[in-house]
Amino acid sequence: MKLQNFFKLLFFLLFFLLSLNSVAKESTEDRVKKLTLELRCMTCQNQSVSDSDSDFAKDISKIVEEKFKDGLSEKEIKIFLTDRYGEYILLKPYFNSKNLLLWLFPFVLVIASMFVFFKKIKKK
Amino acid sequence: MISLIGFFALCFSTIFSFTLLIPVSIFKINIKYFILIFRLSTFLVCISFISLIFAYVSSDFTNFNVFQNSHSDKPLIYKITGAWGNHEGSILLWICMISLYGFFYSLISKSANEFKILVLKFQSALFIIFALFIILTSNPFLVNSVFVEEGLGLNPILQDPALAIHPPMLYLGYVGFSLVFSLAIASLFRNNLDQDWINEARTWSMISWGFLTAGIALGSYWAYYELGWGGWWFWDPVENISLMPWIAGLALVHSLLMIRGEQAIEKWIVFLAILCFSLSILGTFLVRSGILTSVHSFASDASRGLFILLIFFLTTGFGFLIFLIKTPSKKDDLHLLLINKTSALIINNILMMITVFTILLGTIYPIIIEVLTNKRISVGGPYFNSTVLPILLPGFLLMSIAPVLSWKTNQIKKFRIYVICFLILSLIVSLQSYFTSFNTWGFIGLILGSWIIIASIISIMIRHRFSFTIKYITSINSFIAHIGVGVMIIGVTFSSIYQKEYNFNIEVGDKVSLENEILKFNDMQIIEEKNYQSLKANISIKKKNGNIIYIKPGKNYYPVSKMITTEAGIYHDWFKDIYITLGSENNNIWFIRVLINPLVSFIWLGVIIMVFSSAIAVIKK
Known part of the structure; x- marks a missing residue:
């Protein structure tokens, strides 16, 4: 096998693996964790909601969990939160x-x- | 009194440096005297810094800076480190190092005299700029206008051994690039076509990069156990800022190691050298001006920020201007193939530059948006993870085989062995992830990290006969460095992806079970220390094999500054850390958070290997 072909194959493999991520199924707990990692704890300094144990962070985590249980999607929850707190709350901007x-x-x-x-x- | 000595030493040091800048046409100075004056200036600035330390140690509260940042109750070590635990002192340390780098350069360098003088002149110019900054805006020797008996104390979270040596290490890295900067500019001025300066730049950038790595790692380690957030890297603006010169420095070091007389690469090296130091200054500006919110915002002042911005534009502007005017325009073609060593080097450099600019953009983007649209947005970890990691991925892949690539052809010796090993490795990792929970990034990280290690080991075994000599170690040094990266990638992957979190609300005496362990909350203790009060939870964990370990997370209360810090309790193991933080209390029920962080030790091990390998590269010559 030539070196080039080998690398082509590798990149293809990586790409394929990365696309797998989107079809994986997750539990509510995982989804809450994943989303709260992307939310800023507004009362802390550069900390995500998931990492913080401040009251604000606890409230937000609770809200996120409830919304997931109500069947809202990640995107809808984000919109709900940015309506209330502004885009500043998202660590990964739209x-x-x-x-x-x-x-x-x-x-x-x-x-x-x-x-x-x-x-x-x-x-x- | 001592402050007065310090201040005068600083002023005289600056004046001496000024005399060095007098052009040769006006006053021709003998090289001997030139170097003597330079060393005298270094000596004086060191005296200045030592007198500041002395003022701190003797708790001399007639010095305003000491009054603001120290307290007589502190242990001796934090009195000493308090000298650089604040803005003014740390900048004094900074210029002290600028001068010291010049001093050691003058000792070691074997360059021609004219070139040496030129380098030291640029170094003195940088010294003067920052010395003026201190004297005009951040003087640590100001007299306290009121008489006081006690100081205000050092920020408690800075009272920590790792953080005591973190700033000097980091500064040794940042400031080391000032010498590389001076070397590069001097080489442009002299149209230096001989390669001597490349060798010198290689040594000095290697030293700086090694210190910068150690400095960043120490800061990161500190964040891991002191902030109590459970992670070790937060994509905090200040972390990003230190990462930028680090990556640029990495590109610089690689280019310097691989250059074989190509003009194009030499040009690129000069560019990188200027960029590295510019990024260091930019970082200082962004931190000191208080534009960015960060855990480091303990020193911020608009006028200082403006001054540093001025310095930044002056040095960067000057650097790049000279670069544009003076670069030799002779062109030679690079020997590029898909894939040989030269092209691997170029790909690696391109990827690193894109990473640097991505991090830069992400870090300053919120400021830009706020200025333009008056809206606040955040750019945090998730953004960087989803941009920086994919960009770096091909670079990591390439890294595994880069040292064995050849210059002339795109063939690799015994390529078949590599392919077979890679296939076997993929199979093992696939099976492993099939039987545990599958995670894409976890899979990629594991395969990448272990592949880098394995490929490096194969290369060592194929190409070098083992022996117990220093020569042997230097000949496999590039592989050692890459193994360090591989080890670190595995550590990073596991600790971030397979981290497990447990939250409990428990009382004294309660038992709860983790995955394999039984956790018991024994009791609460209050310990009186010299300058703080410590509340410690005594938690024992019974492991599966029956061993019992004790972990004591707690909180410290510092009466001087009326601050509470969390002290995470960590049990280190080679394969996992048990990380416990103590939360709030409600009716004797305590909230505790337990994190199982697998393979964190690999991160620090990887860093140690990298620093070791950069030290070897410095010795190697």
Whole structure:
């Protein structure tokens, strides 16, 4: 096997594995943990709701758990929380026009540099 | 009195440094005297710093800085470290190190005299800029205008052994890049086509990077046991800021190790050297100005921030300007193949740069948005995890085989062995994750970490005959470093993904069961220490094999600053840490949080291996 093919295979494998993440099933407890890790404890300093044991964090965790039990999706809970507390509560900001630069910048850079790099190699 | 000596020493040191900047055309100075003056300046700034320490040790509250940050009740060690536990003192330490790096450079360097003088001139210029910053905005020797008998005390969370040496280590790293910066700029000025400066830059950037690694790790270790949040990395702005020069420094070190006389790479090295120090200053600015909210915001002041911003633009602007004007334009083609060593180096550098800029963007994006739209947003851990990790992934993969790639061709010796081993490893890891709970990132992390280790070991076995000599260790040094990274990846993966959390509300005497262990809450103790009161829960854990271990999480109350700190109780084991924090109390029922963190020790082990390997690289020459 050639080195290139080997690497191609590897990347394909990784990509496949990463996409598996989206179909995995989780319990409510896991979902609460996952979501609260993405929420800022507004009364602490740079701590997530999940990591904190402040009253605010406990309240939010309770709300999140109840909402999940009511059948709301992660997205709906996020919207509910940002309506109340503002987008500041999300440690992972929404993908919207305001945050376009934030989200696209790294991946555009990766793609652009890959493009340039392969062009250089092709030229040889 | 002692403060006065300190202040005058600082002023004279600055004045001496000024005399070094007089252009040769006006006054030609003999190299001997030049170096003598430089060393005298170093000596004076050290005197200045020592007198500050002395003021702290003797609890001299006529010094305003000591009054604000110290207390006579503190143990001696925290009196000493209190000297750099505040903004003014830490910047004094910073310039002390700028000067010391120049001093040691003047001792060790074997470069031509003119080049040496040029490097020391830039170093003095940097020294002067920061010395002025101290004298004008952050003087640690100010006199206290009122007479007091007692100081206000040092922030209790800073009273900790790891944090006592964390700032000096970190600064040795940050400031070390100032010398690399000076070297790079000097090489541009001299159109230095000989490769001497590359060798020197290699040594000094290796030293700086090693210290920076140790400094960051110490801070991280401190956060792990002192903050009591159960993690060791929080993507806190200040952590990000230290990570940026670290990654840029990593790219620099790799480029320096791999350069074989290519002009293009030399140019790139100069660029990285300037970038590294710029990022260090930018970090200082962002922390000191108080723009970012962080656990480090103990020293913030707008005017200081502005001054540092000025310094940042001055040095960075100057650096990059010289870079643009003076770089040699001679072009030679790089020998790129898919995949040989040169292209691996370039991919690794590109990925690291993208990572640096992503972290930078994520860290300052909330500020930009707030200025533009007046809305507050947060960019935290989850953002960085979902951008930085995928970007770094191909780099990690490449890393496993990079040292054995060849320069000229895209073949690897005995490639088949690597493929077979990789397939066997994947099979084992797949089986392992099939029988335990499957997690994608856990799977990838485990396979990546162990593959890096295995590939490095295979390479060592194929290429080097084992012997017990230093020469042998230096010849396999790159593999050792990469094994360190592999070990760390495994530690990071396990401790973050397979962490288990238990929360209990229990009374004294209660027993609860964890997965394999039985936890018993024995009693509560109150211990009076010299400068604080400590409340400790005595918890015993009976392990499966019958052994009993005791863990004592607690809270400390510092009467001087009226602050309570949490003290996590941690039981370290090679394979897992049992991490307990004590929460609030309600009718004698205590809230305790138990975290089982698997393989945390691997993280620290990995760091130690990396630092060890950078030390070897410094010796190697």
